[in-house]
Amino acid sequence: GLRESQNGAGWRALSGEVCRAQQKASAAHVSSLWPLLRPPVGEELVGRCWPKASPLLFFPDGLSFEASLPNVHGRAGVVLADECLVVACNGLTGSRWHGSVQLHRSPSSVGSGECLASQVADSTVAALVVLTPTSFLAGLDSGALELLRLSKEGEGAPEIESLFYQCDHDAGLTSLALSTDGCRLASTGWDHSIKIWDLRSMQCTKTYVSAHADVVWKVAFSADPHVFISCGRDGQVRSWDIRLSRPATILGHCPSVPRALDWQPQSPSTYAVGLECGQVVVRDLRQPGSDVTLLRPHRRPIHRLLFCPVRPSWLASCADDCLVALADTSRTKDHLVYKSQEHTEFVRGLAWDSGRLLSSGWDGRVHVHAGMAPSMQLASGEA
Structure with missing residues (x-):
């Protein structure tokens, strides 16, 4: 928009x-x-x-009318180790967008108006990343990065408090990614830039001013905490090394504009890219010009990809077709193993938790896709 x-x-x-x-x-x-x-x-x-x-x-002349749009919830959410769900809830009232971060005991309470704790943001929330079971970072559409912490005194109700706020991007943030060693954070934005943050000092240590020629949609770290990949509206996927000042590699050509990506857990070279045409390509850094696997789980632009941390060949995806899909990238054919049509609006987020896949969307719901892998252990991800 x-x-x-x-x-x-x-x-x-x-x-x-x-x-x-x-x-x-x-x-x-x-x-x-x-x-x-x-x-x-x-x-x-x-x-x-x-x-x-x-x-x-x-209207370019600034005229406004009272809007009657449905509330938009769950653009970003995370599953914490204490079995609570942190969800970013964004909505439109009149002509003004607003955002908040809420703590819920279970997915069923999302959208009900009841939550354990809530913190109002200065704008809509674009991304959330877990740091510890009680602290997380929010990327805002104002261009700010905010550190939030869960606190509780005695028998009182839990609260979400803001510990850090800094607006470094010149436009809204689009994604956040945590390095595998937990020491660095990468943020991307509408200002075409990528910023690297030192989480120990909460300082921005490196800025790639023109990382892409257009909006940078997503970023993901590899198993090496110094290496990450990004994709943008300029149609490129790039590989970066924070020890270098320029992109290490421009990774081949995509048949459509890349909108989402994720790095396969524990793999030094395998990553997946979700495209505007609804396809997903799985690639290897060592073979930048070829696709290892081509998937067709959706027919509309993909918004989010998420590999399963404890079963790395499983790749979940969500898109503007209101579907949630799960593919097994280790198969040579029939990759699609699960598809859900539970959401009635655009699906915007995914997270893994104890063998369950969770999804969030514009219909104001967080849906649990259970029974796919009973033996899995706790994992978490952006939703």
């Missing part, structure tokens, strides 16, 4: 009764922007909207 700071225009999102015939032309699934000329307002744009929702209209 468009942001108020983009292109120097005060774009505002609105939803209301559609009266004009040309405005009714927008269908339930809109993936493009069309100019609708109507003086004196000028150009109106109809933006992407989710299934069963009203059209989104953007």
Whole structure:
């Protein structure tokens, strides 16, 4: 979607009764922007909207109307070791987006209005990363990185408190990734940059100002804590070494714009890239020009990929087709082993926990996909 700071225009999102015939032309699934000329307002744009929702209209002259959009929950969430769920809840009230981080005892309480603790953010929350069972980092659409901690005094209710806040990105954050040794954090943003943070001092130690020629969507560390990969809207996947000032490698050509990626656990060279066309390619750094495996789990842009930490060949994915899929990359054929249609809106997050796959979406739900691997042990991931 468009942001108020983009292109120097005060774009505002609105939803209301559609009266004009040309405005009714927008269908339930809109993936493009069309100019609708109507003086004196000028150009109106109809933006992407989710299934069963009203059209989104953007007015460059700043006009706004009361919106009637559903609340958006779970763009980012994590499973903590104390069996609680931390979920980022983002919503639209009127023409203003707002975000918060909430602590829930179980996935079923998400969206009910009841939570164990909550912390309001200064903007919507784009990503969460677990540091310890009681502390985590939030990446915000304001461009800030915020350190949050879970605290409890005596028999009182738990609280989420802010310990650190710093706005280093010039635009909203898009993803966060923790190095395998837990000492570094990588953040990416709409400002085309990648930043490396020292978690011991909470200082930004390195900035790749023009890491990509457009928005940097995702970043993921390898088993080597000095090496990570990134993908952007410029269509490139790049490999980086923090000991070097420039990208170590530009990793081949993708058949579509890369939107998500993840590094296979314990592997020094295998990673997966999710594409805008709905395909997933599994590649090896040692063979940058070829695909090890090609998967077709979705028909719309992929938003998130997540390998299972205790069964590394299992790769979960979610996309704008409202599906959650699980593929076994070790198979030579019939890779898809599970697919769920439980969500009714876009799916935005995934996490592994004790053999269960959890997913979150714009329908305000966190769904548990149980029974896929009973012998698995506790693991966690971004959702």
